[in-house]
Amino acid sequence: xxxxxxxxxxxxxxxxxxLKRIIESVPRVLAPVSSGTKTEFRRIKSPEEVxxxxxxxxxxxxxxxxxxxxTLFKYQKSGKDTTLTEDSFDKYPETVxxxxxxxxxxxxxxxxxxxxxxYKDNIYDERRNKLTIVTFAxxxxxxxxxxxxxxxxxxxxxxxxxxxxxxxATDALVEVxxxxxxxxxxxxxxxxxxxxxxxxxxxxxxxxxVRFTKEEIKEHVSNAFDSPVWKRQSARCLGCGACAFVxxxxxxxxIQEDAxxxxxxxxxxxxxxxxxxxxxxxxxxxxxxxQATRWRQRILHKFSYMPERLxxxxxxxxxxxxxxxxxxxxxxxxxxxIANSNHE
Amino acid sequence: MMEESNNNFExxxxxxxxxxxxxxxxxLTGTSRIKYATNVEIVRFPCTGRxxxxxxxxxxxxxxxxxxxxxxxxxDCHYTSGNFHAxxxxxxxxxxxxxxxxxxxxxxxxxxxxxxxxxxxDVVNDTVxxxxxxxxxxxxxxxxxxLDEEADSHE
Amino acid sequence: xxxxxxxxxxxxxxxxxxxxxxxxxxxxKVRPLxxxxxxxxxxxxxxxxxxxxxxxxxxxKELTGDDKIAIIATHKEVASIIQLNxxxxxxxxxxxxxxxxxxxxxxxxxxxxxxxxxxxxxxxxTDPVVTAIVEKIDKMSSEERWxxxxxxxxxxxxxxxxxxxxxxxxxxxxxxxxxxxxxxxxWKSTLSNIEWQINRVMHMSGRCTGCGACAKAxxxxxxxxxxxxxxxxxxxxxxxxxxxxNVLSTFNPSDKENFIH
Numbered sequence: 112x113x114x115x116x117x118x119x120x121x122x123x124x125x126x127x128x129x130l131k132r133i134i135e136s137v138p139r140v141l142a143p144v145s146s147g148t149k150t151e152f153r154r155i156k157s158p159e160e161v162x163x164x165x166x167x168x169x170x171x172x173x174x175x176x177x178x179x180x181x182t183l184f185k186y187q188k189s190g191k192d193t194t195l196t197e198d199s200f201d202k203y204p205e206t207v208x209x210x211x212x213x214x215x216x217x218x219x220x221x222x223x224x225x226x227x228x229x230y231k232d233n234i235y236d237e238r239r240n241k242l243t244i245v246t247f248a249x250x251x252x253x254x255x256x257x258x259x260x261x262x263x264x265x266x267x268x269x270x271x272x273x274x275x276x277x278x279x280a281t282d283a284l285v286e287v288x289x290x291x292x293x294x295x296x297x298x299x300x301x302x303x304x305x306x307x308x309x310x311x312x313x314x315x316x317x318x319x320x321v322r323f324t325k326e327e328i329k330e331h332v333s334n335a336f337d338s339p340v341w342k343r344q345s346a347r348c349l350g351c352g353a354c355a356f357v358x359x360x361x362x363x364x365x366i367q368e369d370a371x372x373x374x375x376x377x378x379x380x381x382x383x384x385x386x387x388x389x390x391x392x393x394x395x396x397x398x399x400x401x402q403a404t405r406w407r408q409r410i411l412h413k414f415s416y417m418p419e420r421l422x423x424x425x426x427x428x429x430x431x432x433x434x435x436x437x438x439x440x441x442x443x444x445x446x447x448x449i450a451n452s453n454h455e
Numbered sequence: 456m457m458e459e460s461n462n463n464f465e466x467x468x469x470x471x472x473x474x475x476x477x478x479x480x481x482x483l484t485g486t487s488r489i490k491y492a493t494n495v496e497i498v499r500f501p502c503t504g505r506x507x508x509x510x511x512x513x514x515x516x517x518x519x520x521x522x523x524x525x526x527x528x529x530x531d532c533h534y535t536s537g538n539f540h541a542x543x544x545x546x547x548x549x550x551x552x553x554x555x556x557x558x559x560x561x562x563x564x565x566x567x568x569x570x571x572x573x574x575x576x577d578v579v580n581d582t583v584x585x586x587x588x589x590x591x592x593x594x595x596x597x598x599x600x601x602l603d604e605e606a607d608s609h610e
Numbered sequence: 611x612x613x614x615x616x617x618x619x620x621x622x623x624x625x626x627x628x629x630x631x632x633x634x635x636x637x638x639k640v641r642p643l644x645x646x647x648x649x650x651x652x653x654x655x656x657x658x659x660x661x662x663x664x665x666x667x668x669x670x671k672e673l674t675g676d677d678k679i680a681i682i683a684t685h686k687e688v689a690s691i692i693q694l695n696x697x698x699x700x701x702x703x704x705x706x707x708x709x710x711x712x713x714x715x716x717x718x719x720x721x722x723x724x725x726x727x728x729x730x731x732x733x734x735x736t737d738p739v740v741t742a743i744v745e746k747i748d749k750m751s752s753e754e755r756w757x758x759x760x761x762x763x764x765x766x767x768x769x770x771x772x773x774x775x776x777x778x779x780x781x782x783x784x785x786x787x788x789x790x791x792x793x794x795x796x797w798k799s800t801l802s803n804i805e806w807q808i809n810r811v812m813h814m815s816g817r818c819t820g821c822g823a824c825a826k827a828x829x830x831x832x833x834x835x836x837x838x839x840x841x842x843x844x845x846x847x848x849x850x851x852x853x854x855x856n857v858l859s860t861f862n863p864s865d866k867e868n869f870i871h
Contacts (some may be wrong), residue, residue, distance in 0.1 A: 144799075146830070147762070147765070147830070147831055147832070147833075148831045149830055149831055151765070169829055169830055170767060170829075170830075179767060179797065180798055180799065181800045183736060230635075254637055254638060255637070267789045276854075311841035338692040345642040346642075346673060347641060347642040347643075347644065347667075349666065349771070349774035349775055349827075350774055351769050351770050351771040351773070351774035351775070352767075352769040352770055352771075352825070353769040353827075353829045355769075356767045356768075356769045357767075357769075357829060365796060365797075367795070367796055367797060369795065378797065380796060380797030380798065381767070381768075381797075381798070383769070386770075388783070388787055400672075401672045402670075403672075403674065433637070434829075435769075435771075435829035436829075437662065437771050437774070437775050437823075437826065437829075438641050438642055438662055438775075439636035439637055439639055439641035441636070441637045444637065485675070494725040499666075508808075508812060509793050509805070509809065512805055512808070516801060517815050517848075529863065530863070533638070536861060539861035539862075539863060540858070542856060542861070542865055542867065542870065543849065543857065543860075543861050543862075543865055544858055545867070545869075545870070546848055546849065546865060546867050547812065547815050547841070547845060547848075547849075547857065547858065548812060548847065549869060550841075551808060551811055551812065551837070551840075551841060552808075554747065554748075554755065554837070554840055555755060555756070555759045555804065555808070555837075556750075556752050556753065556754070556755030556756025556757070556758065556759055557756065558752060559869075563871065564869055564871065565870060565871040566870060566871075578871065583683050594753075596758060597802070598760065598799075598800045598801040599706075599801050
């Protein structure tokens with residue numbers, strides 16, 4: 112559990128007042144906004160735009176630090192010379208991610224582990240450092256949620272700078288974990304009542320049963336490379352990118368060029384290991400030629416390779432992949448089946 | 456958008472034409488010394504049947520304000536049926552574009568034969584006049600310049 | 611066990627087929643089921659909630675192999691199979707098509723004539739919600755339409771679930787994956803999202819059977835089914851019923867239009 116620096120009580124009716132101050136002071140505030148029949152993170156200009164009722168968004172909040180498309184550098188050719196320019200980091204706005212969930216906040220740890228692994232990705236780091244994350248603990252969950260089985264929980268504060276928990280109709284607990292969080296509190300310090308005693312928040316949180324442990328999964332998948340379980344589980348997978356794109360921890364990207372003759376941009380954009388051409392070599396050889404091998408990669412990457420090499424799990428149990436999947440490839444269901452399997 | 460000095464606005468028109476009829480017809484316009492608007496950049500294809508509908512969209516994305524697509528009259532195609540395929544393709548494509556709100560008034564389709572030098576001049580002049588009135592296709596250019604505005608990275 | 615499950619069990623037990631593609635109840639929706647062993651068939655169901663189009667699996671060689679398989683089909687699978695056959699993607703001698711009637715009786719559609727008949731007799735009513743939206747858009751001005759589609763398609767994340775769910779999108783290398791030339795920017799942007807949908811719908815011209823799998827697959831519930839529905843209705847109107855399908859690889863010298871000068 113992350114050490115909580117400070118605790119406050121705030122009146123729920125004051126939350127929007129505080130949000131208004133945040134919007135006035137911070138260049139960019141992202142929050143869940145109703146979008147057609149769904150809810151997604153969008154930039155907001157006023158508290159009224161926030162969808163407070165939805166459980167969670169379809170697409171995770173990772174775009175705040177790892178956008179779907181971003182320019183790496185621009186180039187301009189003239190004669191034999193080429194000039195490369197990068198965006199100044201001044202252009203990257205300070206951002207508050209408002210009304211995210213614990214599973215969103217937790218997702219930034221594996222992302223940071225990947226982007227700072229053997230090479231420090233300073234573009235990602237800049238965005239991540241400029242991001243302040245305010246999560247709202249979950250009082251509801253649905254059948255796709257399984258955060259408690261991967262070391263998370265509806266009130267888990269890992270990755271959050273601030274977490275709010277609605278204790279009842281009038282009061283909310285505010286837990287501040289970092290300096291960044293404290294800075295936001297000072298924007299409206301008059302509405303925060305410091306708290307010295309323990310306030311119990313478990314009773315108002317959603318009850319999400321633990322179905323398996325990360326260690327069980329890791330143990331089972333580590334020996335399962337040649338198991339027929341992958342073919343069985345992946346049979347109905349259509350090989351789209353929905354699960355990877357909505358996932359808070361998936362970091363796969365493609366490098367592309369927006370070329371216009373003598374000038375252009377090198378950029379990176381989201382990609383997915385589920386796509387059939389993801390590992391296609393120029394020679395024509397594809398080391399992951401079947402959907403079964405690609406599904407295996409997805410599971411092993413998140414539950415075996417990442418923990419082994421980076422010390423973090425690649426899944427926060429948010430359930431977005433399962434909700435987004437057109438054919439109900441329910442990750443929780445597959446993991447339970449793996450945890451309960453006797454290896455073949 | 457209409458208020459933007461249409462007096463100074465010179466439309467940029469891309470013409471997708473077939474080699475055997477319209478291109479030859481355009482040649483005839485020239486050799487007949489018929490003067491016509493110079494706003495058109497001609498792209499020559501062996502046949503209208505070769506014109507991929509995506510190319511029209513690329514033209515708009517590349518800054519064209521208007522497009523001309525022209526080829527042999529039905530039954531006169533140098534390759535017998537290329538223009539029949541093209542016509543079908545345009546019927547479906549134009550309908551789809553219209554439904555999406557893309558301004559199909561900016562795309563002029565015509566049949567111009569190798570003997571119709573005067574008609575080519577008319578097609579070009581009429582199109583340029585029409586596009587001048589419609590103004591530059593700013594709406595399309597706005598979405599085509601997305602990365603220039605850094606909208607995606609920082610929005 | 612109901613009649614469907616019995617029939618499926620028999621087919622597997624007798625080794626007539628190596629695989630049966632059907633439906634089962636998933637976590638909160640009906641999903642495809644692959645039966646390889648007789649005991650798998652216990653999970654087979656058949657109802658109006660069978661919303662995925664399982665014909666999408668018929669072009670996946672890694673699943674079907676060269677073996678004989680059976681597919682439990684609703685109207686949308688049958689319509690897709692007829693179209694796939696027109697495009698030479700079906701080896702009929704390797705495929706058994708089964709449907710289930712209201713009374714639970716299992717019928718095999720042994721020939722394409724029977725399949726056509728089944729489709730005619732079981733055509734689902736077009737979704738009135740979609741029709742209403744199409745009419746609403748038809749009434750909009752050009753600017754309003756552009757604003758509508760721009761704002762909707764801007765949300766698209768290019769996950770290609772629409773493509774993946776469509777039985778008729780079976781190209782080994784989709785146009786979106788071609789980079790010489792690069793027709794579509796592979797990254798998400800308003801323009802390339804619009805271009806992707808245009809391509810998708812154009813490549814579906816006359817082939818789309820209106821199953822709606824694309825729209826149902828979209829994780830953001832974008833109104834993309836509207837585009838295919840509009841395209842299909844308009845093609846029938848503008849080009850006639852024809853021999854069905856392959857609208858863009860055939861032509862009629864008497865095709866009518868009013869915009870070519």
